[in-house]
Amino acid sequence: MSDTTEATEPARSPSRRALLGWGGAGLALGAAAAGGTVAVVKGGGSDAVPAAESGAAVPFHGAHQAGIATAVQDRLHFAAFDVTTKDRAALVQLLKDWTAAAAAMAEGKTVGEGAYGGLAEAPPDDTGEALGLKPSRLTLTFGVGPSLFAKDRFGLESKRPEALVDIEQFPGDNLDPARSGGDLCVQACADDPQVAVHAIRNLARIGMGKVAIRWSQLGFGKTSSTTPDAQTPRNMMGFKDGTRNVDGTDTKALDEHVWVGAKDGSDWMTGGSYLVARRIRMHIETWDRTSLQEQEDVFGRDKGEGAPVGKAKERDEPFLKAMKPTAHVRLAHPDSNDGARILRRGYSFTDGTDGLGRLDAGLFFLAYQRDVRKGFLPIQRALARQDALNEYIQHVGSAIFAVPPGVRDKGDWWGRGLFG
Amino acid sequence: MRPVRTSVVTAAAAVAALTAVTGCADKSDAKADGAAGSIKVTATDSSCELSKNDFPAGHVKFDIENKGSKVTEVYLLFPDDRIVAERENIGPGLKQQLTAEVKAGSYEIACKPGMKGDGIRQKVTVTGGTAAKRNPALDTAVAEYRKYAQEQADETLPKVKVFTDAVRAGDLEAAKKAFAPSRLGWERTEPVAESFGDIDPKTDTREDGLEKGQKWTGWHRLEKSLWADGKIGQDEKDLATELDKDLADWQKRVGTAEITPTSMANGAKELLDEVATGKITGEEDRYSHTDLSDFKGNVEGAQKAYELLKPVAAKNDAALTTELDKQFGGLNTLLDKYRTDKTSYDFTSYDKVSEGDRKQLSDAVNALAEPLSKLAAAVTK
Ligand SMILES: [Cu+2]
Numbered sequence: 187m188s189d190t191t192e193a194t195e196p197a198r199s200p201s202r203r204a205l206l207g208w209g210g211a212g213l214a215l216g217a218a219a220a221g222g223t224v225a226v227v228k229g230g231g232s233d234a235v236p237a238a239e240s241g242a243a244v245p246f247h248g249a250h251q252a253g254i255a256t257a258v259q260d261r262l263h264f265a266a267f268d269v270t271t272k273d274r275a276a277l278v279q280l281l282k283d284w285t286a287a288a289a290a291m292a293e294g295k296t297v298g299e300g301a302y303g304g305l306a307e308a309p310p311d312d313t314g315e316a317l318g319l320k321p322s323r324l325t326l327t328f329g330v331g332p333s334l335f336a337k338d339r340f341g342l343e344s345k346r347p348e349a350l351v352d353i354e355q356f357p358g359d360n361l362d363p364a365r366s367g368g369d370l371c372v373q374a375c376a377d378d379p380q381v382a383v384h385a386i387r388n389l390a391r392i393g394m395g396k397v398a399i400r401w402s403q404l405g406f407g408k409t410s411s412t413t414p415d416a417q418t419p420r421n422m423m424g425f426k427d428g429t430r431n432v433d434g435t436d437t438k439a440l441d442e443h444v445w446v447g448a449k450d451g452s453d454w455m456t457g458g459s460y461l462v463a464r465r466i467r468m469h470i471e472t473w474d475r476t477s478l479q480e481q482e483d484v485f486g487r488d489k490g491e492g493a494p495v496g497k498a499k500e501r502d503e504p505f506l507k508a509m510k511p512t513a514h515v516r517l518a519h520p521d522s523n524d525g526a527r528i529l530r531r532g533y534s535f536t537d538g539t540d541g542l543g544r545l546d547a548g549l550f551f552l553a554y555q556r557d558v559r560k561g562f563l564p565i566q567r568a569l570a571r572q573d574a575l576n577e578y579i580q581h582v583g584s585a586i587f588a589v590p591p592g593v594r595d596k597g598d599w600w601g602r603g604l605f606g
Numbered sequence: 607m608r609p610v611r612t613s614v615v616t617a618a619a620a621v622a623a624l625t626a627v628t629g630c631a632d633k634s635d636a637k638a639d640g641a642a643g644s645i646k647v648t649a650t651d652s653s654c655e656l657s658k659n660d661f662p663a664g665h666v667k668f669d670i671e672n673k674g675s676k677v678t679e680v681y682l683l684f685p686d687d688r689i690v691a692e693r694e695n696i697g698p699g700l701k702q703q704l705t706a707e708v709k710a711g712s713y714e715i716a717c718k719p720g721m722k723g724d725g726i727r728q729k730v731t732v733t734g735g736t737a738a739k740r741n742p743a744l745d746t747a748v749a750e751y752r753k754y755a756q757e758q759a760d761e762t763l764p765k766v767k768v769f770t771d772a773v774r775a776g777d778l779e780a781a782k783k784a785f786a787p788s789r790l791g792w793e794r795t796e797p798v799a800e801s802f803g804d805i806d807p808k809t810d811t812r813e814d815g816l817e818k819g820q821k822w823t824g825w826h827r828l829e830k831s832l833w834a835d836g837k838i839g840q841d842e843k844d845l846a847t848e849l850d851k852d853l854a855d856w857q858k859r860v861g862t863a864e865i866t867p868t869s870m871a872n873g874a875k876e877l878l879d880e881v882a883t884g885k886i887t888g889e890e891d892r893y894s895h896t897d898l899s900d901f902k903g904n905v906e907g908a909q910k911a912y913e914l915l916k917p918v919a920a921k922n923d924a925a926l927t928t929e930l931d932k933q934f935g936g937l938n939t940l941l942d943k944y945r946t947d948k949t950s951y952d953f954t955s956y957d958k959v960s961e962g963d964r965k966q967l968s969d970a971v972n973a974l975a976e977p978l979s980k981l982a983a984a985v986t987k
Contacts, residue, residue, distance in 0.1 A: 308979070
C-alpha cells in the first residue's frame with residue numbers, strides 16, 4: 187500500500203484497508219470530548235510558563251511515584267531495559283543505586299561525585315550535560331515488565347500481579363520487537379529535553395553490566411495533560427487530542443481509575459499503577475493530503491476549536507451519536523467503553539525520516555491505569571476494530587509495566603516491595 | 607560500581623585545579639612571562655623563544671603565540687623525538703595553548719613554521735617537582751607490560767610473513783587464511799603501536815580513514831584485494847613487502863614506548879572502545895568479516911594490562927576488580943560461543959552474526975568497558 191495510492195483514494199467509510207484488518211488504534215484513547223488540560227505549561231492562550239515553575243523541582247519522594255499524576259512536563263525520554271545480570275543481589279543493588287541517582291537528579295544535583303573535580307585519570311561520575319540547568323520539573327518513574335517475573339529468573343513468579351497481563355496482538359499492529367517489551371522501564375519527563383536525556387543516560391551508565399537499554403524514545407510537545415483548565419495541546423495531526431483524561435488533581439478519579447488499591451490483589455503494587463506504552467507511527471504524508479472534512483470526521487471534532495461534532499467549544503459534552511460510528515472520539519469515549527478511563531501522558535515524536543523520505547513521526551502513547559484489563563485493553567479493542575484513524579496510523583511498539591508505589595523516603599528504593 | 611574515593615582530597619584538588627586554569631586564562635594576555643606556572647612560547651618564522659627553559663615536573667602549560675607570517679606548530683618532544691604533546695595549525699597572529707603531564711628529564715620544544723621539517727628547537731629541563739611517587743608494584747606492572755608488548759611484536763612478525771609470503775606467491779586462499787592470525791599481536795597491543803603516531807596510519811588504516819592525498823597501505827588495503835576484488839597483482843605484492851617493513855619498524859620501536867600505569871589502564875579501556883566503535887559494527891574487517899578474531903585480540907590485550915595492574919587495583923578498590931573479573935569472564939564466555947575450538951582463533955564470520963547477537967556482544971562490551979574506565983583511578987590513588 188503506497189502512500190500515493192492512498193491519496194487518490196479518499197477513504198470515507200471504513201476503507202478497504204481497514205476491512206482487510208489494517209487497524210491500529212486509538213491515538214487519543216480517552217480523547218473523548220470535553221475535559222481537562224494543562225495549567226502549567228500552556229496557560230490558556232498564553233505561551234508563557236513562569237520560569238520558576240518550569241525550572242522547579244518536583245518532589246521525588248511520596249506515596250505515589252512522581253511522573254504519573256504530576257502536571258505533564260514538555261519533554262520525554264523513555265527507556266526500556268533488559269536485565270542482563272542473573273544475580274538477584276546485583277539487581278537489587280542497582281535499584282538502590284538508581285534510586286539514589288534519581289533522587290539527586292530530580293533535585294537538579296549531579297550523580298555520584300559530580301561531573302568534574304574528581305581524579306584526572308578517571309571519567310567523571312556524572313556525564314555533565316545538565317550542569318547549570320535547573321531541575322526543570324524532572325520526574326523519573328520506574329516500572330517492571332512481565333518478563334522479569336519469568337520462571338528461573340529472580341524467583342518472582344508468584345509476585346506477578348494478575349493485572350500485569352501480556353498484551354494481545356491487536357489487528358493492524360506491526361510491532362517491532364526492538365521497540366517493544368523490556369524487563370524494566372524508566373520514564374523521564376522534564377521541561378528541558380537535555381535534563382530528561384541526561385537522566386536516562388546516567389541511569390543507563392550506572393546500569394551497565396546489570397542492565398542494557400533495549401529501546402528508548404524521545405518525546406516532545408506533550409499531547410495531553412493531567413491538569414485542568416488550559417488549552418489541550420495538539421498532536422502531530424494538528425488535532426486537539428486527549429481532552430477527557432483523568433486529571434492529576436482529581437483525587438477521586440485517580441483512586442478509582444489510576445492507583446492500585448489495597449484489595450486489588452498484589453500488595454507490593456498498592457499505590458502503584460500499570461503503564462501501557464505504545465509507539466504509534468502516523469502516516470503523516472497521507473494524512474496531510476486528506477481533506478479537512480475527512481480529517482474532522484475521523485476524529486469527530488473540528489480542527490480549529492477542537493469542538494465535538496455539532497458543538498461549539500472543545501469542552502462541550504460530546505453528542506456521540508452525531509459522530510460517524512467510526513469516529514475516533516466516539517470510540518474512545520468512556521460512554522462507549524463502560525466508563526473505562528485512563529490517565530494519559532502522550533508525547534509527540536519525530537525521529538527524522540525513515541529512509542524513504544517519510545517523516546518518522548507520531549505519538550508515543552503512555553497510559554496509566556489501575557487495571558489494564560479495565561482500561562487500555564477494552565478501549566484499544568474497540569479502536570483497533572473500527573477506528574477510522576487506523577487508516578493513518580500504525581502501532582509499531584508496545585510494552586506494559588507494573589509501576590510500583592512511590593519511594594517513601596531516603597531509606598526506600600525502587601522495587602523494594604517486590605524484592606524486599 | 608562507583609570507586610571509593612577520598613572526597614575531601616579530591617575536592618581540594620579540584621578547587622586548586624580550577625583556580626589554576628582560570629587564573630591562566632585571565633592573565634595570559636596581561637603578563638609578558640605567561641601566567642602563573644605557564645611557559646610562554648613565542649614563535650616566528652625564524653625563531654622559537656621560551657620564557658623559561660626549566661620548570662618543575664607535573665602539569666605544564668605552554669601559552670603559544672605565533673608572531674610569524676606562516677602557520678606553525680609546536681611540539682614537546684622526548685630526546686629521541688617521540689612526541690609528548692603537540693599543537694598544530696597555529697595561524698599567524700594566533701594564540702594557542704598546549705598542556706602536558708611531564709615527568710622529570712630532558713626534553714625539546716620544537717616550533718615548525720610552515721609545519722615542515724624538524725623545526726626550530728630549544729632544549730628544556732624538567733626537574734623533580736610534582737612527579738608522582740613511584741610504587742614498586744606498579745613499576746613491575748609497567749616492566750611486565752613492556753615485555754608483553756615486545757613479545758607480541760616479536761611473535762607477530764613471522765605470522766605476518768606467512769601472510770605476506772602468500773600474497774607475494776599470489777596464493778589467494780593461503781593469504782586469506784593467514785590474514786586474521788597476522789593481526790592478533792597487533793590488536794592485543796594496539797594502543798602502544800598507536801602511540802608512535804606514524805606506524806598505525808601505514809599498517810591499519812581503513813579506506814574511509816584516509817586523509818586526502820594519503821596512499822592506502824597496510825592490512826585493510828590487502829584485505830580488500832583478497833576478498834572484494836579476489837585478485838593479487840604486483841601492487842599487492844609490493845604492499846605486502848611494505849607491510850613487512852612497517853611492522854619491522856614497530857617491532858624495533860615498541861620497547862621505547864612511553865608506558866605508565868595509567869596509560870596501561872586507559873589503554874585497556876581504549877582496546878574495548880576499539881571493539882565498541884569498530885568491531886561491533888563490522889566496520890573493521892568489512893571485507894573479510896574476521897572482526898571477531900580482532901575483537902578477541904583486543905580483549906586479551908586489555909585483560910593482560912588489567913591482570914598486571916590488578917594487585918594494586920585490588921588493594922585500592924576490591925569491588926572494582928571483582929566486577930572486572932566477572933565482566934571479563936562474561937565477555938570471554940560470550941566470545942567462545944563464536945568458535946568451536948577454544949584454543950583457536952577461527953571465529954564465526956561476522957556477517958553471520960545477527961543483529962540481536964551483535965547487541966548482546968555490544969552490551970557485554972559496555973558492561974566491561976564501563977568499570978574498566980575506572981581502573982586508572984584505582985591504580986592512581
Ligand atoms: Cu486519541
